Structure formats: C-alpha cells, structure tokens
Amino acid sequence: MAMLRETCNILNESPRPSDDKEAFYMQCRAAYLALFKSSLTNITSKQQLCRVLQQAGRNPSHATLNKYWTTKTSKLNFDDFCEILKCERKTEEAELMRTFKKIDVHGDGYISHSVLEKALTTRGEKMTTDEVKAIFSIVDINKDGKLDYAEFCRLFVSTVDQCQKAALDKLEADAKLKRQNFGSQLHSPSKSSVPSASSSAAEAATHCGEPDSTHKKDSRSSSRPSSARSRRSSLSNSITVTSCSTKAIKIPEPPGLQEWQHTYMKGCFFVEDDGSISSLQYQLNIPQTTNVYLTIQPLNLSHRSEKSSPWMAVDTALFVMSAGDTKEDSTLTCFTESKDKEKYVWKGELNAGAYHLLPFTSGCRLKKRSKKGLSDKPVELVYRTDTGELDLTRELREVLSDIFDVIDLDGNGLLSLEEYNFFELRTSGEKCDKDAWAVCKENFDMRKNQLTRQGFMELNLMEATEKDGDPADLWVTLEAMGYNRVLELVEACPFQIDVYCEGTQSSMQPLSMDSGPKLLNQAVQKSITARTGAKALRGHDNVFIYTYRGEHRMSSLITNKTNQKVTVHVNNEQSRNCCSSRGMTVFAVEVPARTKMVCQHVLPISEKQDWTYNCVETILPNI
Numbered sequence: 001m002a003m004l005r006e007t008c009n010i011l012n013e014s015p016r017p018s019d020d021k022e023a024f025y026m027q028c029r030a031a032y033l034a035l036f037k038s039s040l041t042n043i044t045s046k047q048q049l050c051r052v053l054q055q056a057g058r059n060p061s062h063a064t065l066n067k068y069w070t071t072k073t074s075k076l077n078f079d080d081f082c083e084i085l086k087c088e089r090k091t092e093e094a095e096l097m098r099t100f101k102k103i104d105v106h107g108d109g110y111i112s113h114s115v116l117e118k119a120l121t122t123r124g125e126k127m128t129t130d131e132v133k134a135i136f137s138i139v140d141i142n143k144d145g146k147l148d149y150a151e152f153c154r155l156f157v158s159t160v161d162q163c164q165k166a167a168l169d170k171l172e173a174d175a176k177l178k179r180q181n182f183g184s185q186l187h188s189p190s191k192s193s194v195p196s197a198s199s200s201a202a203e204a205a206t207h208c209g210e211p212d213s214t215h216k217k218d219s220r221s222s223s224r225p226s227s228a229r230s231r232r233s234s235l236s237n238s239i240t241v242t243s244c245s246t247k248a249i250k251i252p253e254p255p256g257l258q259e260w261q262h263t264y265m266k267g268c269f270f271v272e273d274d275g276s277i278s279s280l281q282y283q284l285n286i287p288q289t290t291n292v293y294l295t296i297q298p299l300n301l302s303h304r305s306e307k308s309s310p311w312m313a314v315d316t317a318l319f320v321m322s323a324g325d326t327k328e329d330s331t332l333t334c335f336t337e338s339k340d341k342e343k344y345v346w347k348g349e350l351n352a353g354a355y356h357l358l359p360f361t362s363g364c365r366l367k368k369r370s371k372k373g374l375s376d377k378p379v380e381l382v383y384r385t386d387t388g389e390l391d392l393t394r395e396l397r398e399v400l401s402d403i404f405d406v407i408d409l410d411g412n413g414l415l416s417l418e419e420y421n422f423f424e425l426r427t428s429g430e431k432c433d434k435d436a437w438a439v440c441k442e443n444f445d446m447r448k449n450q451l452t453r454q455g456f457m458e459l460n461l462m463e464a465t466e467k468d469g470d471p472a473d474l475w476v477t478l479e480a481m482g483y484n485r486v487l488e489l490v491e492a493c494p495f496q497i498d499v500y501c502e503g504t505q506s507s508m509q510p511l512s513m514d515s516g517p518k519l520l521n522q523a524v525q526k527s528i529t530a531r532t533g534a535k536a537l538r539g540h541d542n543v544f545i546y547t548y549r550g551e552h553r554m555s556s557l558i559t560n561k562t563n564q565k566v567t568v569h570v571n572n573e574q575s576r577n578c579c580s581s582r583g584m585t586v587f588a589v590e591v592p593a594r595t596k597m598v599c600q601h602v603l604p605i606s607e608k609q610d611w612t613y614n615c616v617e618t619i620l621p622n623i
Contacts, residue, residue: 028082030167031056040590042075052081057090057164064088073273079583080275083370096156100149110146235537237547238574238614239554241604251338251345254293260500265508266299266409269314269361270426270482271491275368280409280422281511281520282357283323284499291502292350294318296336296359297343299494301402311493314365315553315603316344318497319523323354330356330519332526339552357508358520359495362553362601363581369490378485381471382464390465397457399478399487404456406481406494409510414450422510427480524598528557537619543568543591545599545617553603554613558589559596566591567620570599574614577605588620 032039035052043049046069053060068076068084076084103111254260267280286292296318298311319335333355336344381396392400407423408415415423421431432440440446443462445455463473475485482492499506527548534544542561547554560566572578572585581601591597604611 024085025082026168027056027164028078028085030164031085032078032081034163034167038590039078040588042077043081044075049076049081053084053088055163055167056085057161058085058088060088070273075274077274087370096153097150100153104149109148109150111149112146234616234618235535235545236614236616237545237556238612239547239549240610240612242610250340251347254291254347254500254502257293257500260293260502261505262498262500263506263508264411264496264498265510266406266411266494266496267359267510268406268482268495269316269359269366269493270480271366271368273368277361277363277366278517279359279495281359282497283509283511284320284355284357285507285509286350286352286355286501286504287506288352288504289349290504292346292348292506293500294320294334294336294346295343295498296495299406299496301405301494309489311366311489312342314493315362316493316495317360317362318344318346319358319360319520319527320346320350321356321358321519321523323356330522332523332530335360335523335527337550356511356519357497358523359497360520360524361493362555362603364579364601364603366491366493367583369484378475379487381474382469384469390461390469392457392461392464395487396460396474399483400457400460401453402489403481404453412450414447414452415456416450418510420451427477521598524555525557525596528555528598529559529596534559537568537617540566540619543619547615552607553601555601556599556615556617557596558591558599558617560591560593563593565593568599569618569620571616571618572600572602572614574616575602575612576614577609577611578602578613579605 029039031052032055034055035048043052046065049069050060050065068080100111101107103115265282267282269277269279271277296316298309298314298316300309300312317336320333321330322333324330333350334346334348336346338345379395380393382390383393385391403423404415407419409419409422410416417432417434417437420437424430424432437449440451440455440459441449444458445452451459460474460477464471467473478487482489484490497508499508528546531548531550532546534546537543537545540562543566544559544561546557546559548556558566558568568589568591570582570587570589572580575585579602589597589599599617600615602613602615
C-alpha cells in the first residue's frame, strides 16, 4: 500500500463522516496494535506514522504526513493517532472513481500508461517517472499497458477493508487486548467527563515512573473485565465532595501582610506537541528563618477584554523542595493546597536556605487543542500602509504586548537578556548572545540595556519586513507561545508567583525550562504518599494504590513492588462531575517493576456542584 498511496494525492480533502464512537476507537486500537505491541508504544518516525495510518485505511500524502510530523516532532502517542484519524477521512471507492474519470480522456474505463504518468508527474505531489513505472507494474492487472481503474478501485478498497478486518479479528480473538483500553487522552468524552491534557506541568508527573524505594466500598462496573471480577483483584475508591465543603476551608491572609517583604515572579505553562506541559522553575533564597505566605495563580493579561480569560480556570499549584546538592538530596517541604478563588495558597514557616519552586498544573483544564473547526482563514498579522510600508496589525500588536507581559518575568516593564532568551529558547530554540544583544541595542528601543515594549514590537516588525511580509516566522512564534490561528491563547496559561516573608527579604530567580521534570515528579509523588495510606489490590500484596484527597483535587499513585511490570486497568465510569488528567473514563497504566507512577489527577468539571470520584483499579494479566 505504500506505493499506492501516491495515486490518491490529488483527491480533495473533506471531513470524515461521523462514526459510532465505540466502533471508531475499536478501529483505532486495531490499526495501532497491528503495528505495535501496545497502545502505550509511541510512534517514533514519520515512516511509522505513515504505516499505521495506512493500516487504518488512510493513504496520507507527503503534505499530510508533514502536517502531523513537523521538524519539532519526536514522538506521537495513541491519542494523537486517534485525533489524526478524526481529521483524515478514509478513501472511498466512489471518490477514487471520480478522480480517475477526470483523467480518463476517452471515457472508456481505461487509462493508458502515458496518461497516468502525465497526471501523476504534473499534478499534486509530483512523482518521478520511475515511481510511476513502479506503480503501473503493480496496477496494470491485465498486462495490456492500460489501467482498468474500476477493477483497481475495487481491489484497492477491498484490500484496505481486508487489512482492517484482519486487525479487528485479531483484536477480537485476543481477549487480553480486547479489554485493554490504553492511552492518555480521549477526545470524545462520556457524559461524566470532559477531554483534558494527558499530563501535568511535567509529563513525568503522569507518565514517568520513579523507582520504588521501599472511605471505601466495592463497585462492580459492568465494564470491568470478567476475569478481573472472578479474581477479585480490584480496589474501589468512592469519595463525594460537596460544593459547599470546597468553599469552607480557606487560609486567611496573615495580619499585617502589607508590611511583609514581597517578591514575585511570572511564568507560563506551555502545552508541548506531545501533550506534555512545561514551565520555568525557580529558586527561592531566604536569608533567615521566617514566616512565609506563598501564592500562585493564573495571570489575567491587561490587554484582554473585560471578560475572564479561559486559562483563568486552569488549576495551579506550587511545590517547594529544599535545594540539595543533587536532585536526590532534595526533599519536599510543602505545597499549596488551599484555594481562594483562582489563587492557591500555603502559609507557614521556612528555615533559612535555598528552595526550588516548582509550578504545577494537573492537565485537567489545559490540553492540546484540535485545530479542527477553526476558521480556515487565519487572522492577518501584517499589512501595507498607504505609503507601501509593512506594519503589524492591531490584533498582532495586542498579542505581542501580552507576550511581552508574560516574558517580563520580574514585571519591571523591560526585558533583560535573560528574560528575552527564555522567549528565544521557547520560540526558536536558540539563544541571543551578548554581541547580538549589542546589535539589538543599536537598532531597537532599549533602556538600561533592556528591551522596551516598543523595542520588542520593532524587533518583530523587522522579522516580518525581512521576509517581505511573509508571516510564516511570526506564526511559528505565536504558536510556540500557545496561540492558535485566530490569536486565541489556548495552549498556554500565564501565572504569577508571590512570596511574602515576615521581617526579611527573599529573592527569586528563574531556572531553565528543562531543569527539573524529574524533580517535579518526585515532589508530586511525595505529596500523594505523604498525605494518605497505601491500599493493596486484592490478591496482589505488592501492588498498592495511594489516593490523595485535596480540597479541590484527587490524585492517585500506583506503587509496584514486584519484580515484573504490572498493568492496572482504571475505571472512572461511576464518577460524576469529574474530569481526569488522562482525559479518559477507562484506561490502563503499565507500571514497570519496582516503580511508582502517578495514575491520574481528577478535578470537578463545575466547582459549584457536588462531585463524586469513583475509581476502580484492577490488575490485568500481562500480555
């Protein structure tokens, strides 16, 4: 099928007809498992992406593959694959026939080699003569130098159907595969959940395992595997949280807070191509033991309209770890558990010393967005004035002003070289050195060797001018900062951290974007295990579930103390008014031997209503 996909590259694209959800996801799993051993295996190359799409009955062109596998793509997971299949329709026999009839100049049902060669080498993604000859040697069924395209279309669609049927038969025959629903996202949620990002502020907090160092009632959901019910190797957690209880607990501001020494720093959560979430991390230095009041909250940008920005509903948290000589020496000190509106709070005493501040979001309300349904025409970024000169549109200037506020970490209205380089690393992957910064000083508005807002605008205008108005580079920048093609900030959440110290002045410095996913994972895991006891799955004394109940979040962790990997089936179908960081009501988690792993985070969909967290964890036999 790899050679034959080129014959379809001149077909016009149209939306895929809506399929039954269950059948669609069964087809997704069948196609995926025809190529990979597990749905937890990642696609690691463009060639693999092409093969698994072909297995699902799609015939992607080079342009289609490049759309989903960009220069920044290193892997795609099963959920990404499902999303791609929703956007790319299956090739139908009638569509193939219509395409070939346009090429059939005589209308006799046949296409000669020369006519087919001309069509495939001059239209769409042009092929070479040798490629056309290779294809014709396959499709010239009657060996008469002509293509009977009606027969070819029938055989083509039949082959696709047979491949898909074989994959489904394999899935149906293997009971173990049939009952496993792997993945981390589901883009078509049930009534009791909403789609959400697959991971938190570090992908590790949801997907990466750490080596292991050392209210309940049964719920027998019909979706649980029958073999699991007979073994009774399940654990059920059912917790109901009332809306009034989430409002009752609140940490009051310390008296005289206005007199405490205050420092703050801004940052931003970014959704990466693989669905993980990254952010800057910070180091806090406290010169002497003192009372501390810590807060983190989403940042409402000043240049937006009066209505609340969508990212203001994103949950945030701040984990504080002692800064040891190594990551292994660091220990969890505290984290923000109490909530006051959008603000998450911690109050207590901290000893003198250095601490890592690790921003976190569960991933329930910040996720990778589908581009389907957006306007085909993007917002204009540049235009020519009456004098013919290029200029930035008003819409782009407003967005660039917001971006300036996000990367102005210390909020002084100026961008230092360090702050600007966080922006450069995010958008281009390269740093601006001191010599280049000196050139910027000569060409753009600066003050105190720092870039002003006007200078930032001038720099972006220069980039557009150098490309003669081509907005491609501007779009790369905007998308890296979380904006879509209609300039909505949908894949990022700006935030602000405030630190108040009584009687002493603390200091805070940003660290690199990749300074500590493992450290954050360690902190999240410790926050769960330190607040709750372990419950062993029935029949498995060395596999434990920890369920943390916070004021506004549930989190679960699986510890596998055995010497082999375990697969845990997780069922949230009986939960109400809940959204999971996994984005699925039913999924499975593979936990390697001697490892602990965060299973999921759960938030209420509506905080104004009661919500019930009802989770059943079941051990599945290894394949």
